[in-house]
Amino acid sequence: MVLSEPRVMAKHIEPGMRVALPVDYAGVSMAMTQPIIERGAGDLDLVCVPTGGLQVDQLVGAGLVRSVETSAVSLGEAGGAPRFNAAVKEGAVRLKDATCPAIHAGLMAAQKGSPFMPLRGLIGTDLLRHRDDWRVVDNPLADGGDPIVLIPAIKPDVTIFHVPMADRFGNVWIGRRRELAAMAYASHIVLVTVERVVEENLLADEMSAAGVLPALYVTAVARAPKGAWPYGLWGEYPADSAEIARYAKAARTADGFSAYMARAQMEPA
């Protein structure tokens, strides 16, 4: 494998692509955010797996996002996602409000090459009422009745995440964050940033192999130390909640957001 770098990887992103991003504690590649913004490919349809935060807010704030499919967007303890919330109010992004297991079900369908996955719940919600891509059918295996919702396969063009390590063969270590594998299986392009690249083959040892996403599913890997910052990375470092709070405050206005993003401190402290 030839190691890439974030700015080169961002060139995979074309206008109008569907981009899957992980939940804030699973390994968000914050290191890719600025390169994606510099790349400037707009009209992106984001899929949050299953919720979004800082990265989604920044991509929305940068004006690159056409729609957001998500179960929630927030900055956690730091409160609401300011640029996302402002865009919702202005009607500047199209919302595809979902519920966490529906996002997982859509990815699972794609993983199996199936057109849809049935899911309990949802009937009687306004989520379902506003989703013309979700269908209700009667359970064909029951004697009659028993309505159930079908969630269509979610097939992102690109998946982007950050994990502790890759080996020099392009295998990446995802540990027990299996949603990262689900996203990768479902996606055409998979861009991964890592804390470090190791010499040994991660598939050679059964203990590490169990937590590996094989190179088969990985398009490119780049090294980005502290690449999840200011989010934390499991097993590596905690979230920098003071920095997230600083962003939350700055991004309350469009000008504050621009000033924050222009600062050189987009790199980890």
Add this chain to the structure above:
Amino acid sequence: MAEVLPREVLICTIARLLDGVRHVAVGASSPIPAAGAMLLRAMKQAGGAVGPRISILGSVEHNFFTNGSAELFDCAGQGRIDAFFLGGGQIDGAGNVNLVGAGEYPRSSVRWPGSFGSAYLYFVVPRVILFREEHTPRVFVEKVDFISAPGVSPEGVFRSGGPIALLTGKGLFRFDKTRPGFELESVHPGHDLAEIKEATGFRFAHDAEPRHTALPDRSTLDLLRGRVFDELAETYPEFAAQMRRDLVAVDA
């Protein structure tokens, strides 16, 4: 008996509502429900039992899952999660929950984070406890602006779970899915029925003179202020520290 803090009343009430569960899941940033679950476990273990399994979302310490963030929902779908907590920007008298926003959808005048797993978990977790400390007509409305998760479902719709109670900073309500609606079960110390009626935007059943919420006994309080706050501090350090500061202030 030492004075009991309002939040201690809430935590002890949650422990009571959870009695008998095998596995309770708690959302991220929910220190009071987490404390209630931990208190129940501590009480059970003090009595020689194993106590419930507690899964706290987003916590490394209290996370048994190895299959990513989908596993909690799969686990609930399999019937392996007995209790869960839901809040809500709005909750109405029919038990409907709105986590999406106030006003006309999709351009909500106030946008909240979103529905999270509620549109699924409310259907499949047998004992969902609605918990919202703020008890105002802004939160407890006649009818929610957006249904993230409905309180009840029509006959024929698969539903193995749903709300059993609503706990607020002022009182405890039971949910009756046959009406459907809430019934005031008890009023917390320092509050009364007239105040609760004033603060609640939906109609609810109640006795002419509703009971007071039971206060914890000495041994329960000791467990809470000792072991439980210690355990809680691992996941919610700021909340545990604040509770301890409040206790010192009460004693002073």
